[in-house]
Amino acid sequence: DLAAQALKDKLSKLSTYQAEFTQTVLDEEQNLLQEAQGKIAILRPNRLYWETYSPSENTLIADGEAVWHIDPFVEQVVAISQQQAVVNNPVMLLSSNDDSVWETFKVTQPSKSIFDVYSLDENALIKRLVLHFDDTRLVKLIFVDSQSQKSVLSFSDVNQNSDISPSIFDFTLPEGYDLDDQRGQ
Amino acid sequence: CATKPQAPISLNASAHQAQLANIHQWSIKGRMAFKSTEDKFSANLNWVQNTQEYDVKFTTFIGTHLMSMRSTDEFAEMQIDDQYYVDANAETLIQRTTGWHIPLSHLPQWIKGQFTENATYRFDERGLLQSLSPHCTSCGEWQITFGQYQKINHVWLPHQLVLTNPLEHNTQIKIRIHTWQLL
Numbered sequence: 001d002l003a004a005q006a007l008k009d010k011l012s013k014l015s016t017y018q019a020e021f022t023q024t025v026l027d028e029e030q031n032l033l034q035e036a037q038g039k040i041a042i043l044r045p046n047r048l049y050w051e052t053y054s055p056s057e058n059t060l061i062a063d064g065e066a067v068w069h070i071d072p073f074v075e076q077v078v079a080i081s082q083q084q085a086v087v088n089n090p091v092m093l094l095s096s097n098d099d100s101v102w103e104t105f106k107v108t109q110p111s112k113s114i115f116d117v118y119s120l121d122e123n124a125l126i127k128r129l130v131l132h133f134d135d136t137r138l139v140k141l142i143f144v145d146s147q148s149q150k151s152v153l154s155f156s157d158v159n160q161n162s163d164i165s166p167s168i169f170d171f172t173l174p175e176g177y178d179l180d181d182q183r184g185q
Numbered sequence: 186c187a188t189k190p191q192a193p194i195s196l197n198a199s200a201h202q203a204q205l206a207n208i209h210q211w212s213i214k215g216r217m218a219f220k221s222t223e224d225k226f227s228a229n230l231n232w233v234q235n236t237q238e239y240d241v242k243f244t245t246f247i248g249t250h251l252m253s254m255r256s257t258d259e260f261a262e263m264q265i266d267d268q269y270y271v272d273a274n275a276e277t278l279i280q281r282t283t284g285w286h287i288p289l290s291h292l293p294q295w296i297k298g299q300f301t302e303n304a305t306y307r308f309d310e311r312g313l314l315q316s317l318s319p320h321c322t323s324c325g326e327w328q329i330t331f332g333q334y335q336k337i338n339h340v341w342l343p344h345q346l347v348l349t350n351p352l353e354h355n356t357q358i359k360i361r362i363h364t365w366q367l368l
């Protein structure tokens with residue numbers, strides 16, 4: 001449909017995307033559950049770097065095949081296959097131009113710069129995504145999960161289609177960390 | 186086991202404990218990690234205490250829901266993904282649904298740095314609780330250390346707790362508190 005195609009076109013024009021973000025997470029009653037700052041880098045198709053800063057440091061690296069979650073708090077890395085990740089991770093959607101993934105969502109365009117994306121799969125973790133553009137720049141991403149928990153990501157210092165060194169998407173196990181490899185499952 | 190006689194606690198320790206005992210409504214945001222020989226797991230923690238009742242929410246670091254639990258005097262209820270569970274108390278509920286054994290009955294006091302009766306304990310030179318072995322019926326062999334105290338509205342509150350249980354596959358629970366709020 002038109003809106004879905006318009007969104008895919010806008011996203012496909014983002015061969016690379018880099019930004020700083022602030023994130024607030026609210027529960028169903030709008031209580032603030034979590035706040036974070038961090039940075040994101042996307043190299044389409046399907047490579048993503050996502051890092052949250054102190055005090056809750058975490059890094060997520062999607063290298064095209066696997067998604068590596070580096071958790072300094074327990075000195076562990078959890079690896080899952082990228083297909084598994086895309087379903088449950090809204091940010092992964094941005095880096096994926098695999099049409100089959102987008103078919104599981106219904107897209108509407110309430111205004112020129114806003115896309116409202118609903119999951120058609122009732123047991124999907126992510127129920128809804130709202131993407132706000134400022135002309136061609138993606139400036140805000142909101143997602144709501146199956147427990148109506150809402151996460152608002154506001155992007156700043158947005159840099160699109162400039163070159164990114166692919167090495168930031170290469171994963172190496174940090175010294176002394178355990179690896180919980182769930183790629184097989 | 187015979188607990189060694191505890192030295193009488195210092196004046197500022199008992200004053201601080203009295204201060205903590207008067208705090209009944211608070212909330213914390215931070216991280217909780219659970220480590221045993223088989224499993225390691227961490228999540229963002231959000232805990233809101235209202236006298237005897239508390240609401241706990243665990244979220245993933247990208248901001249999606251993991252688990253929420255409410256404990257009242259009469260029962261405990263829990264939501265994990267789309268599953269809903271109820272039980273007489275929070276401790277058995279968490280053990281039944283996740284397999285984790287977490288000594289929840291006294292955790293609201295320990296989070297504040299408050300010691301519980303007939304425990305063995307050690308205070309630091311400022312009279313702040315440094316370590317505790319609770320010896321209470323439901324507490325098993327847990328040993329708790331407290332750290333990173335900061336003053337929040339004139340009260341010293343810990344921002345790091347480490348609970349270890351040598352008898353249970355040396356299970357360790359680490360709680361790092363990013364923000365403390367006295368409500």
